[in-house]
Amino acid sequence: MMNLMHWRMVVAVADTGNITRAAERVGMTQSGASQALALIEETLGVQLFSRENRQTLPTAIGLPVIEQARTMLGALENIRSTVDAAKGIQRGTIRLASFPLVLTTFLPPLLRQFNRLYPGIQVVALEVSDDEVETLLSAGLVDVGVALNPAPARNGCRLGRDAWMAVLPGSHPLARRSSEEGISLAELVEQPFVLATGGCSTNARSLAADAGLQLLDVRAEVREWSSAFTLVRENIGVTLVPEMTLPANCQGLRVVPVTPRIDREFALVVAPDKEPTVAVRALLGMLAEHPLSVG
């Protein structure tokens, strides 16, 4: 009953109408075949075949049983073929370039899930600054990279987004602004400013430049976002940071969105002119099916 080989026998007998020939079809002795059949019939408590003089033909009960046996064996065949087809993505390596923030926020759950689904594929993550990603991609030094605001037609898959937020000391006059109102970039650049870059080329200064403005009163320029928050708390000035960098504890800080809203869109992208490997396709496919809940 629990041995698929026996069911293969059942089907073979149904096909050939002959236990002996069925036996050699599945590579067994006639004796073994006879026993297998008898065992199944005994376990079911039902006669599946009637042994005629020259032929062994299915009984009325045998007919539907044989059909089900066929589906069982068919499913096994399906397993074999899907596995054979999928063996290509069993092993492999993906080199991934990302800048720090995304590497520590979006990527961990993603890579964890990916590693669960494709345990044989190793993902090597490179931490680089955001403007290096494209260089590494086109040089073929990495297979996939995290891009900021990629072209819509770009080959890849969306990771998530976050918005730039103004961070002010609680006592700052602009701190009364509601989240709905927001603070415009033009207002912000006039304030005493703590410039934080997070090591990214896209930062408050470049955003201002994009809008045709400039920071008028930079009181400090730091690399670590966390340093900026401390300085803002100390009333050195205001700052402008991506939402995701905000600390869990915003005590003493007022966070107001910039208006009009300025978003950063993250995506996993591949080199534009290269065919991605099976492994990379698996990664992008997984991301497309199960978008991250973050962002």
Place this chain on the structure above:
Amino acid sequence: MMNLMHWRMVVAVADTGNITRAAERVGMTQSGASQALALIEETLGVQLFSRENRQTLPTAIGLPVIEQARTMLGALENIRSTVDAAKGIQRGTIRLASFPLVLTTFLPPLLRQFNRLYPGIQVVALEVSDDEVETLLSAGLVDVGVALNPAPARNGCRLGRDAWMAVLPGSHPLARRSSEEGISLAELVEQPFVLATGGCSTNARSLAADAGLQLLDVRAEVREWSSAFTLVRENIGVTLVPEMTLPANCQGLRVVPVTPRIDREFALVVAPDKEPTVAVRALLGMLAEHPLSVG
């Protein structure tokens, strides 16, 4: 791979996400479960589950495989239930009443086929004269009987038909009649006649009476059809017999259909007021699905 118990393990692990619990669900040791899983994965050459810290979750390849495993087990379940449902018609007895001609022509292939499909059901055939069938049926002494020209609404299943044929010596004047023209009953009853009954109450004499005629010149009256043919060959007279009784060798005889054609319709019928048993339903069902090629 060929052990369904192992596939049950695979599904159980997929369901519980835990080898240990899966093991106890299918009634095994954790060790056995682990080995079974490992064996399948090794045989397929593919990892189906990734052993996380707390959970054992399917890989990307594992997911479709598990689905197929489910259909395998589902098919096995179907086998179990169809067999359970069909066990009622495994054993049983059918008492069948038939008159000789049908018993030796229509019934043998039918019963042979039935015995192949339902080896456990014993068919006891009673040979009786045609007018006894209904008596036995309503007395409950038989389960099913062969009826001649049954009412259309009668519960049962058609067996076949044959036509009454005039049989003449080759030298007889009417022997020139083509098969298309035929011979009318009125013409026939005027000839010197060999009356054959085959033990049936429906015979040439009763047919003539039904048509408001009578046999005018009966030269012999025999029970066996074969006797009648011999007498016709000897030029004693003509006769009227069912088509099916004709011998294989019609040398010296001319066989012409009666016009208008008179048919006998055979059917397997059950007692009108009783619910047929499962076994009888099986017999009628088989007959309905595979009508006999005869007639």
Place this chain on the structure above:
DNA sequence: AAACTGCCATTAGGAAAGCTACTGCCATGA
């Protein structure tokens, strides 16, 4: 830290399943 817990892999040993080789039986056909 250290002990604990939940979960899995591994090993050895033994029981049972299952296959093979062989024999015998039965029906059919030459």
Place this chain on the structure above:
DNA sequence: TCATGGCAGTAGCTTTCCTAATGGCAGTTT
């Protein structure tokens, strides 16, 4: 009557496979 084709039954052996016991690993609790 013998030869043939087809199946069932038996003994014995191989292989599979399950259990029991042990150890390792990663969190968790004390």
